[in-house]
Amino acid sequence: MKKIPILRLGRILLVSIQEDLTDNEAMQFQSDLVNKVAEIEALGVAVDITALDVVDSYMARVINDTASMVRLLGAEVVICGIQPYVAMTLIEMGRDLIGADCAFNLDQGLEMLRERIAHRGDIRFTGDGDE
Amino acid sequence: MPRIGIRDPTRMPMTVSLSQHLQTHRDEILAEWFAKWLPADNSGQPGWASPAQTRHIMQTLFDQILSALTTAPPDQLPDLDEQAPLCVHLRHLAAEQARNPEQATDPLRLLFSLRQLLLRHVTAWDRKSETLSMAEPMLRLDRYFDRIALFAFNSILSLRDRHISEQNLSLMELSTPVLRLWHQILLLPLVGIIDTGRARQIADHLLEAIARHEARVTVIDLTGVPIIDTSVAQHIMKTIDAARLLGSRVVLTGISPEGAQTLTKLGIRFGDVICRASLRAGIAEALMITGKRITAMEDPAHP
Secondary structure, eight states: OOOOEEEEETTTTEEOOOOOHHHHHHHHHHHHHHHHHHHHHSEEEEOOOOTOOOOHHHHHHHHHHHHHHHHTTTOOOEEEEEEEHHHHHHHOOOOOGGOSEEEHHHHHHHHHHHHHHTTSSSTTTTHHHHH | HHHHHHHOOTOOOOOOSHHHHHHTTTHHHHHHHHHHHSOOOOOOOOOSSSHHHHHHHHHHHHHHHHHHHHHHHHTTTOOOOOTSSSHHHHHHHHHHHSGGGGTTTTTHHHHHHHHHHHHHHHHHHHHHHHHSHHHHHHHHHHHHHHHHHHHHHHHHHHHHHHHHHHHHHHOOOOOHOEEEEEEEEEEEEESSOOOOOHHHHHHHHHHHHHHHHHHHEEEEEEEEEEOOOOOHHHHHHHHHHHHHTTTOEOOOOOOOOOHHHHHHHHTTTOOTTEEEEHHHHHHHHHHHHTOOOOOOOSSSOOO
């Protein structure tokens, strides 16, 4: 079973999904990520799907659900690098398939996360960003 | 007049009724009962009062049962009404033992041991008397004891129920404090299982406190909520919506990874509610919303 590496940049987590996941792998990925977020009290998560050429409704739901879970745990989420034709299919399948915020690429995604995090109370007013 | 005596007036020994027989052998039976119930080393039953007190309780119980049997008409079972001394005594006994879960059934065991003893006595008496069957008085005794035991059992149960509901009440009171954290900031730490009754009470408490303190932010901490399911989530959601209507923002903190997964899989969306990983982050967020900050002292007394 493939395991998706979760990279840590300070209190931001970085995940890149490179290929199609089976149902079990998707569930594994979801719980791994959620547990990691809780463990380090991550402030942001960037999910990069540049390498995905096909995103079916199941995968879209997994990504969306993961984003909701992560947000419940108090971290910001950005989905990066959705391919143009993937975006078209997703819109055709349903409007709200991806509810999280999206960015053009990983670079802009991280930029967006940092900006959001900088506006949060826990960083600005307790000064414990990267302890 | 006992029925056996009427049926067969020539046999004088048989004119004694069951209760009379028991009355004559009272001391003997009591001694046997004591020996059975109280340990030989005079240490008393665990959880019970001193042996002397226990003896007194048992003796009273025996006398009351006997007097009820004597006064009742022979073809009827003695009444077990609430005010009868026997019932009062049993209820008192149940109350004594109900505090301790291991001894809650002791009054029943006590009764059953007496019944066994009495039935054995009656059987022995039957054999000696070589007369008509004693089945009827025995049955009567047996049924009477069933009713007493049922009464005792009900007393124990209702006492238990009362204990439980009292504890529920005090738990509710204890576990839903709304704390004023800072000016215009309220903290609601939730602990334990949230059911519909509690959820409504929590919402009432919170809304009332928001209105009283004119709180702009309310931090709801879920660290102490072990299970978050649909109903809990809906209750929390309703509370949040109501708080929002009053003009207070809500920050949710302390959702566990499992809780987050369950909530999402159940399809519950918390929308634009602010969620934070820890109470600390939540408080910082609340401070930010109200334009305050926690900062190091500029000129610390002890650098």
